[in-house]
Amino acid sequence: MWLTRPLQERSTQLFLGILFMALLVVSVLHVALPEGHALHVSAYTVTLLGKYLCYALLAVAVDLVWGYLGILSLGHGAFFALGGYAMGMYLMRQIGDRGTYGDPVLPDFMVFLNWQELPWYWYGFDMAWFAFAMVLLVPGALALVFGWLAFRSRVTGVYLSIITQALTFALMLAFFRNEMGFGGNNGLTDFRDILGFNLRTDEVRLGLFIATGIALALGYLVCRAIVTSKLGRVSVACRDAEARTRFLGYRVERVQLFVFVVSAMLAGVAGALYVPQVGIINPSEFSPLFSIEIVVWVALGGRATLYGAVIGAILVNYAKTVFTGVMPDAWLFALGALFVLVTVFLPQGIAGLLKKRRKPIDVGSGPSQPATAAEATP
Amino acid sequence: MLQIEKLNQYYGESHTLWDLDLDVPQGQCTCVMGRNGVGKTTLMKCIMGEEKVESGSIRFADELDLIKQPLEQRARLGIGYVPQGRQIFPLLTVEENLRTGLAARGDGQKIIPERIYELFPVLREMKNRRGGDLSGGQQQQLAIGRALVIEPRLLILDEPGEGIQPNIVAQIGEVIRKLIAEDGLTVLLVEQKLPFARKYADRFAILDRGRRMAEGEIGELSDELIKQYLTV
Amino acid sequence: QEDPIKVGILHSLSGTMAISETVLKDTVEMLIEQQNAEGGLLGRELEAVVVDPASNWPLFAEKARELLAQEKVDVIFGNWTSVSRKSVLPVVEELNGLLFYPVQYEGEESSENVFYTGAAPNQQAIPAVDYLMNELGVERWVLAGTDYVYPRTTNKILETYLKDQGVAAEDIMINYTPFGHSDWQNIVSDIKSFGSAGKKTAVVSTINGDANVPFYRELGNQGISATDIPVVAFSVGEQELSGIDTGPLVGHLAAWNYFMSVDSDANYDFIDQWIEYTGDEAAVTNDPMEAHYIGFNMWVEAVQKAETTEVDAVKDAIIGVTVPNLSGGYATMMPNHHITKPVLIGEIQDNGQFSIVWQTPSTVAGDAWSDFLPGSRDLIADWRAPMRCGNFNVKEGKCGASAGEQAAAAE
Amino acid sequence: MSIPRWLTVLLIVLLTAPGLATAQEGDSAEALLEQLAEASPRDTETAIKAIATSGHERARDWMDAYGNNRLSQVKDTGQIVVVLNNRGRDWEVADALTGENLGEMSRRDLDRIAVNNAIRRQLEGVMAMMDLYANDVGVREAAALDLMGKVDGAIVGDVTARIEEEPDADIRSRLELAVAIYQIEEQGSAEAISVLAGSLHPRARAALNNAVASEDPALRPAAEQALGSIEQKLKLNKTAETLYFGLSLGSVLVLAAIGLAITFGVMGVINMAHGELIMLGAYTTWGMQQLLPGQPGLALILSIPAGFLVAALAGIAIERSVIQFLKGRPLETLLATFGISLILQQLVRTVISPQNRTVVSPEWMSGSLVINDALSLTLNRMYVLGFALVVFAALMLIMRRTRLGLEVRAVTQNRAMARSMGIRATRVDIMTFALGSGVAGLAGVALSQLTNVGPNLGQNYIIDSFMVVVFGGVGNLWGTLVAGLTLGTINQLLEPWAGAVLAKIIVLVFIILFIQKRPKGLFPQKGRAAEA
Amino acid sequence: MSIMSELANRDQVFSFLTPTDSPVDVRHGPILYMEDVNVSFDGFKAINNLNLTIDDGELRCIIGPNGAGKTTMMDIITGKTRPDTGSVWFGSRHNLLQMNEPDIASLGIGRKFQKPTVFEALSVFENLELAMAADKRVFPTLTATLKPEHRERIDAVLETIHLKDLRDHPAGILSHGQKQWLEIGMLLMQRPRLLLVDEPVAGMTEQEMERTADLLTSLAGKQSVVVVEHDMGFVRSIARKVTVLHQGSVLAEGTMDQVSNDPEVIKVYLGEDA
Numbered sequence A: 001m002w003l004t005r006p007l008q009e010r011s012t013q014l015f016l017g018i019l020f021m022a023l024l025v026v027s028v029l030h031v032a033l034p035e036g037h038a039l040h041v042s043a044y045t046v047t048l049l050g051k052y053l054c055y056a057l058l059a060v061a062v063d064l065v066w067g068y069l070g071i072l073s074l075g076h077g078a079f080f081a082l083g084g085y086a087m088g089m090y091l092m093r094q095i096g097d098r099g100t101y102g103d104p105v106l107p108d109f110m111v112f113l114n115w116q117e118l119p120w121y122w123y124g125f126d127m128a129w130f131a132f133a134m135v136l137l138v139p140g141a142l143a144l145v146f147g148w149l150a151f152r153s154r155v156t157g158v159y160l161s162i163i164t165q166a167l168t169f170a171l172m173l174a175f176f177r178n179e180m181g182f183g184g185n186n187g188l189t190d191f192r193d194i195l196g197f198n199l200r201t202d203e204v205r206l207g208l209f210i211a212t213g214i215a216l217a218l219g220y221l222v223c224r225a226i227v228t229s230k231l232g233r234v235s236v237a238c239r240d241a242e243a244r245t246r247f248l249g250y251r252v253e254r255v256q257l258f259v260f261v262v263s264a265m266l267a268g269v270a271g272a273l274y275v276p277q278v279g280i281i282n283p284s285e286f287s288p289l290f291s292i293e294i295v296v297w298v299a300l301g302g303r304a305t306l307y308g309a310v311i312g313a314i315l316v317n318y319a320k321t322v323f324t325g326v327m328p329d330a331w332l333f334a335l336g337a338l339f340v341l342v343t344v345f346l347p348q349g350i351a352g353l354l355k356k357r358r359k360p361i362d363v364g365s366g367p368s369q370p371a372t373a374a375e376a377t378p
Numbered sequence B: 001m002l003q004i005e006k007l008n009q010y011y012g013e014s015h016t017l018w019d020l021d022l023d024v025p026q027g028q029c030t031c032v033m034g035r036n037g038v039g040k041t042t043l044m045k046c047i048m049g050e051e052k053v054e055s056g057s058i059r060f061a062d063e064l065d066l067i068k069q070p071l072e073q074r075a076r077l078g079i080g081y082v083p084q085g086r087q088i089f090p091l092l093t094v095e096e097n098l099r100t101g102l103a104a105r106g107d108g109q110k111i112i113p114e115r116i117y118e119l120f121p122v123l124r125e126m127k128n129r130r131g132g133d134l135s136g137g138q139q140q141q142l143a144i145g146r147a148l149v150i151e152p153r154l155l156i157l158d159e160p161g162e163g164i165q166p167n168i169v170a171q172i173g174e175v176i177r178k179l180i181a182e183d184g185l186t187v188l189l190v191e192q193k194l195p196f197a198r199k200y201a202d203r204f205a206i207l208d209r210g211r212r213m214a215e216g217e218i219g220e221l222s223d224e225l226i227k228q229y230l231t232v
Numbered sequence C: 001q002e003d004p005i006k007v008g009i010l011h012s013l014s015g016t017m018a019i020s021e022t023v024l025k026d027t028v029e030m031l032i033e034q035q036n037a038e039g040g041l042l043g044r045e046l047e048a049v050v051v052d053p054a055s056n057w058p059l060f061a062e063k064a065r066e067l068l069a070q071e072k073v074d075v076i077f078g079n080w081t082s083v084s085r086k087s088v089l090p091v092v093e094e095l096n097g098l099l100f101y102p103v104q105y106e107g108e109e110s111s112e113n114v115f116y117t118g119a120a121p122n123q124q125a126i127p128a129v130d131y132l133m134n135e136l137g138v139e140r141w142v143l144a145g146t147d148y149v150y151p152r153t154t155n156k157i158l159e160t161y162l163k164d165q166g167v168a169a170e171d172i173m174i175n176y177t178p179f180g181h182s183d184w185q186n187i188v189s190d191i192k193s194f195g196s197a198g199k200k201t202a203v204v205s206t207i208n209g210d211a212n213v214p215f216y217r218e219l220g221n222q223g224i225s226a227t228d229i230p231v232v233a234f235s236v237g238e239q240e241l242s243g244i245d246t247g248p249l250v251g252h253l254a255a256w257n258y259f260m261s262v263d264s265d266a267n268y269d270f271i272d273q274w275i276e277y278t279g280d281e282a283a284v285t286n287d288p289m290e291a292h293y294i295g296f297n298m299w300v301e302a303v304q305k306a307e308t309t310e311v312d313a314v315k316d317a318i319i320g321v322t323v324p325n326l327s328g329g330y331a332t333m334m335p336n337h338h339i340t341k342p343v344l345i346g347e348i349q350d351n352g353q354f355s356i357v358w359q360t361p362s363t364v365a366g367d368a369w370s371d372f373l374p375g376s377r378d379l380i381a382d383w384r385a386p387m388r389c390g391n392f393n394v395k396e397g398k399c400g401a402s403a404g405e406q407a408a409a410a411e
Numbered sequence D: 001m002s003i004p005r006w007l008t009v010l011l012i013v014l015l016t017a018p019g020l021a022t023a024q025e026g027d028s029a030e031a032l033l034e035q036l037a038e039a040s041p042r043d044t045e046t047a048i049k050a051i052a053t054s055g056h057e058r059a060r061d062w063m064d065a066y067g068n069n070r071l072s073q074v075k076d077t078g079q080i081v082v083v084l085n086n087r088g089r090d091w092e093v094a095d096a097l098t099g100e101n102l103g104e105m106s107r108r109d110l111d112r113i114a115v116n117n118a119i120r121r122q123l124e125g126v127m128a129m130m131d132l133y134a135n136d137v138g139v140r141e142a143a144a145l146d147l148m149g150k151v152d153g154a155i156v157g158d159v160t161a162r163i164e165e166e167p168d169a170d171i172r173s174r175l176e177l178a179v180a181i182y183q184i185e186e187q188g189s190a191e192a193i194s195v196l197a198g199s200l201h202p203r204a205r206a207a208l209n210n211a212v213a214s215e216d217p218a219l220r221p222a223a224e225q226a227l228g229s230i231e232q233k234l235k236l237n238k239t240a241e242t243l244y245f246g247l248s249l250g251s252v253l254v255l256a257a258i259g260l261a262i263t264f265g266v267m268g269v270i271n272m273a274h275g276e277l278i279m280l281g282a283y284t285t286w287g288m289q290q291l292l293p294g295q296p297g298l299a300l301i302l303s304i305p306a307g308f309l310v311a312a313l314a315g316i317a318i319e320r321s322v323i324q325f326l327k328g329r330p331l332e333t334l335l336a337t338f339g340i341s342l343i344l345q346q347l348v349r350t351v352i353s354p355q356n357r358t359v360v361s362p363e364w365m366s367g368s369l370v371i372n373d374a375l376s377l378t379l380n381r382m383y384v385l386g387f388a389l390v391v392f393a394a395l396m397l398i399m400r401r402t403r404l405g406l407e408v409r410a411v412t413q414n415r416a417m418a419r420s421m422g423i424r425a426t427r428v429d430i431m432t433f434a435l436g437s438g439v440a441g442l443a444g445v446a447l448s449q450l451t452n453v454g455p456n457l458g459q460n461y462i463i464d465s466f467m468v469v470v471f472g473g474v475g476n477l478w479g480t481l482v483a484g485l486t487l488g489t490i491n492q493l494l495e496p497w498a499g500a501v502l503a504k505i506i507v508l509v510f511i512i513l514f515i516q517k518r519p520k521g522l523f524p525q526k527g528r529a530a531e532a
Numbered sequence E: 001m002s003i004m005s006e007l008a009n010r011d012q013v014f015s016f017l018t019p020t021d022s023p024v025d026v027r028h029g030p031i032l033y034m035e036d037v038n039v040s041f042d043g044f045k046a047i048n049n050l051n052l053t054i055d056d057g058e059l060r061c062i063i064g065p066n067g068a069g070k071t072t073m074m075d076i077i078t079g080k081t082r083p084d085t086g087s088v089w090f091g092s093r094h095n096l097l098q099m100n101e102p103d104i105a106s107l108g109i110g111r112k113f114q115k116p117t118v119f120e121a122l123s124v125f126e127n128l129e130l131a132m133a134a135d136k137r138v139f140p141t142l143t144a145t146l147k148p149e150h151r152e153r154i155d156a157v158l159e160t161i162h163l164k165d166l167r168d169h170p171a172g173i174l175s176h177g178q179k180q181w182l183e184i185g186m187l188l189m190q191r192p193r194l195l196l197v198d199e200p201v202a203g204m205t206e207q208e209m210e211r212t213a214d215l216l217t218s219l220a221g222k223q224s225v226v227v228v229e230h231d232m233g234f235v236r237s238i239a240r241k242v243t244v245l246h247q248g249s250v251l252a253e254g255t256m257d258q259v260s261n262d263p264e265v266i267k268v269y270l271g272e273d274a
């Protein structure tokens, strides 16, 4: 089975091993040790870690398209947010009549703005299976349509990056509109239950954390399976010399579309897991700057390595958590400096440090080499 | 004109040039030969400064150690370079491509010397076309023309005949000879094609796996040497 | 020496909201410093715990959790935007914290754990409209706002209110713009032509933050002066004006519960302290700062009354607490966790201050649930025993589900 | 100004005013002011008129001070003072009566004499009436314009009288219009409607609208007809106006993007700090104005070179410290410059302030160029439009006519080869990046006249800038110009019917769809090399 | 694209084993047929009423001055450039002008570029693997596994192109000549019906040229080969039929001897002493 193929790789084994160990240790330390114990992992930390893992999954998704396919998506936040909204809508419906206005069907913000009935696109989100399917399908469908348009017309490079940015920007503005029926700027909040469990209990938090860990493991596995397959090599070929790949008989746009859609779905899953853990989804997740930040995580961790993306996401967000607490006035300096220093001194990101310096030349930066696809002609 | 001594070069871990010596006398055409991948292009790049040299010296015009000179300076010293793969600026027009050579001339010349167009009339015809649109052979001519714009003392040609129609290849050979004769130009040529080398070069040097294996007047290029180093 | 009492400060110090929120952080720090100079509270030091939620809404929730669960703060002063409050709300309720929220907002909320020291719509919007209608004879209304919940709600309330007052639908123009909107040419031009219908026209602006500068600039440049079409704003205070060339704005209005120009000794003292604290002779004070001032003093008083910082005790003790405000009167914490405030209307002056042209004869109590929205007309909030409910439906005579659950959880 | 003449006129005016009796009672200046200070809102009108007619030499000053909220009463002594400087806690005051400077006085000790819009309107009316007799045509014209809709029973006679005397035809017709409005609104005069026909002034239209609404059979048909022809004209003007709005928004986009068209379009550096370079330019303007208080115009002009320099130097610093190490790794420049942008933003927050800074518009940039009563072009935007075009032309010249233009393109297309040709790539990089950054600084100077000068300034423009550059076609300056103007115009054309939010969304969707049609932007790089 | 269709397609995964079965209909004559093709770039006519037919199994050399339009012609055949007018048929069934690059490639037209273009980040081995004839749709590619016989084939080709030692090195580090070889190797892996080879021996030594010549001649018969080359020695050694292009159209056609004695060809191309 192609999916399990990466399990034979040492790097994947190592990655999954570390991940599951971490899940286990955190869970044990959280459950077994009493609060106040020096090694006790508080619910706060568990949720925090859960959030990092969501970001890590998101970063993996971005690395898949950027690192291996050469599509610098500056709009992946959109897929993340859409997954989040799908989940948020489910959680919203779960509130039922416990909202402030006690309306059994309409979420509070709709009552509040005088909506008379539930908009049609909210139908079905009271059912978990439907909502969870939407978590995959909505981002996937958007990626499919958008990708189909773009790849078919052979939009590449910065042009593609910018229209992905335009996409997420447009969605952000749209979701900010209160008429859209997604709560406008305030977004969706005040969730209570997920699958019948009370979201505000530590057990559920732990459960979500573990679920995120597993999702990350699966996502990683899927990405790994893709990149180690022949398709992965074709992706790299597309990245470095798109035209040449076509002449070999590969339908580049379909390869791109497939990988892009998979990546979007992973981002959607990440978003869906993110929302119940942080307790809010609002249009700012669509913000283009957030999407750029994701790319920064990946670059920082090391492009085209997948595990680098995970490291980058966790590291940057951990740094954010620490810095915003320790030096609230100056954390942006620290973060900015981190970005600058890593780029200048670690050209292959943090993963570059880990990689054995076996390969003499930089293979991870295909399109940046001047003498590649650009001169495919005479 | 150019003396290379004990040159060593590495690509990362891999040692490409080994203790390489090469002498390019003034006013002559020296031809470097060797199989694919032995390091000919690498050597040229070292002379131009595009690749870092590990150890050794490259002396130009008897006094200067080129290695200490920044890359840009070498063109200004009068070294013209026609790289393998042409390396024209694809989005600049032909004329603009040629004009890039003007920067390195000390005399502040602002227009392309007429001679270039005389040598390669096709360049005049295509003056306003983007360099990248030219056919392969046209690009090669452009690359040579561009190198001549700086009126070099030493001209480095890395497989200049590649992809060029036979009559123009011959013409290039003639141009080389003419420049040598008229301007006292020194030429360092990389060429695989024996007839061309035999016809237009004065001296040869054979590389193998990054080492210089033989050197001498072109007349001394024996079948034995050819068999040993140039056949697979 | 006992452990210090920890006061959490949850205001953005970076990102888009830093513009507004940093001064609030400084305000609370100043208040803490003063309180410590007076010997602290219950004989204990106060200690500020500052975090930066960076104008990022999920981060607000995370930081609130950090403050409550990790730092174990006794109270939080924080938030500016509604969405950040909404994000934090479940956390404070879950971990039973105390949050003082200092900004005017859209209402429609009353949480057991939150104290709303800013204005509810009935403490700002409606009196302002009354003023325009009665004193300036305005008959035609432009409701211009940034597209988010506060302007939406406020405008909804105003629309109902205006119609109740007999304003025709075609005399109301509603317009929404995105955050940070910077190109107002079209809209100002529209306002201009809307205002040329012959009736006295005014703009009620709920335009937020940065969008105001280009808006007022455009007004000035298109030649709309305050005498023609006055603009009354609910989000433009001294802080915002300090970044605007006020020359062309003179005469436009704002409605707040406090202005820096208020003529009272308490206010002058507060300004002196603030200038001393910031070391900036040009530092300004504004309404949310006053709200923090009031909120902080109320909390101090409640803690003293309860003789503990324990949240439930403070929650009970604080209702009814009355402290001086900065405009020479008093503010009382109402059972619905909103406070009483005077409403002031000020005209912008060329020095970036407001000159007060009108004020309510007495203070107004904040309304958690608006009387002008159908869904909330029948709701009231009362956090005193035995009701303890944030959304009691007087018609049905029962407490809304969420609050009941909260009460149960609190036990 | 011939004082006796306007005085007599005013006296006549005031004879009809009800408050005359009181005005004569307290004749001393002190009493006049006292009256103003004590007056209830209803009485202020009387008090103002009393002052106006008092003939006191300082009367005009008082009215000015009063209108500007500068009249105060000392709490303890009741002395009336004029506040000379009202910033900070201590105010510099002068005795209102004598003009003697009393030095600084704590704000606590002063009681403001309240003024509000209603009073200000009255003041304006009175002052406009006075100005009608000024010698200067401009002043008279402004006064006439000011009187539009402010003519009431008290002054209509004088205005009518003034029409006869007025030498300037334009002013005459304005005054006629003002009187006609009065006649329609107050007297229901149908003849006056014909005077209004064709006038685009909003007040005239308002009067007609009221006439239509009044259902007065004598007025209605004529008013409707007049309105119809006005609406027709208005539509035309409206279109012109929208177009202007579009171009002006477009010019802002162009300005913001043009520097990026160099650093990103030509050099290939994905410069996320571009916005912050714009911000630096804006802050330079602010700094200049701080250095030259009271001379905003001069400061603004000096800011043009200064803003360029500051941003260019910042650009050089960025290039030298970071970007030079990222040669051949363009995507990584995104990461590094993103970091730089964070640092620069926070730097401004900590060093200067997280708050917005005030940048004053000089006199000559405020207001608008009046084409007619319905169409006036705002001056600040007009300057920005012109400035954008000038900057664009200058850049075009540099890139086309100087060696730098050629060399930078050579260097970006093939760095190693360019260096082999003797092009000093490092210098070219520095100069180009400095140029692009400097132009961003210029954009900042211009933007400081339109929007906030604050730490977030850059963030608001970075996305738009990239859109414009890419939409136009990377590496093509013309593309940037056309793209900026096009997007601006489309946005403004859509706005009236779609609203600001939707218009923006539609523009974004338009960009997405357009790129499908032309995957390399409006003006794509053509040729074999670009296709692959 | 569901799992179902993927499963349904499984039987086609290894269809590369029979590439010659591609439905190219050559019963009625030539394998490639170009008629009245015209291309112009910004007003410059690069291809001017070009007519050309290549028979099945033929080895054809095309020569002509720089800029004659040889590469452009290949661009047209492979779908990279769309002609303004004219028709191009592959066999008698496939109108190439209605197809895009991958379709054309999967029909069995392979191409070596004038300037060697390889996937620099991939290893030499992987370059060959990707070129290998196979089901190149997305899902089959995703699930494809490398069977031992494929490995053998790749190794055999590696042997042929002398890159065995560099098997696992990224192609980016190859020297110019090595890249040329790799491209030829990729072409071999593709097993196309029609090979378009643009200047295969540029930068090769005499001996390598001979080997290339052998290679190409050995292919002829089974596959059709079109070679563009400026090296007359090389052309002479392989040529059966030679076409001379000039200014976008055919100047002369015939055996090497016929062509090289054509005064017109000598004038524009060969030069007096060739």
Ligand SMILES: Nc1ncnc2c1ncn2[C@@H]1O[C@H](COP(=O)(O)OP(=O)(O)OP(=O)(O)O)[C@@H](O)[C@H]1O
Pocket: A360, A361, B011, B012, B014, B016, B034, B035, B036, B037, B038, B039, B040, B041, B042, B043, B084, E172, E173, E174, E175, E176, E177, E178, E203
């Ligand atoms: N960037 C690089 N990194 C690592 N190795 C390289 C690099 N460039 C070239 N090489 C290796 O160095 C050796 C010499 O290459 P070079 O290009 O100098 O050969 P050459 O003699 O010019 O060959 P050809 O005749 O094919 O042009 C080759 O084996 C090549 O694989």
Ligand SMILES: Nc1ncnc2c1ncn2[C@@H]1O[C@H](COP(=O)(O)OP(=O)(O)OP(=O)(O)O)[C@@H](O)[C@H]1O
Pocket: A378, B129, B133, B134, B135, B136, B137, B138, B163, D527, D528, E041, E042, E044, E045, E046, E064, E065, E066, E067, E068, E069, E070, E071, E072, E073, E114
């Ligand atoms: N995209 C383009 N834009 C403009 N001119 C072009 C373009 N593509 C090709 N040309 C021109 O068309 C002509 C034919 O080019 P082509 O590359 O086909 O020549 P060729 O026969 O392959 O030459 P060579 O033997 O030198 O490779 C050349 O003059 C070239 O400049």
Ligand SMILES: [Mg+2]
Pocket: B040, B041, B042, B084, E175, E176, E177
């Ligand atoms: Mg070579």
Ligand SMILES: [Mg+2]
Pocket: A378, B135, B136, B137, E070, E071, E072, E114, E198
């Ligand atoms: Mg060619």
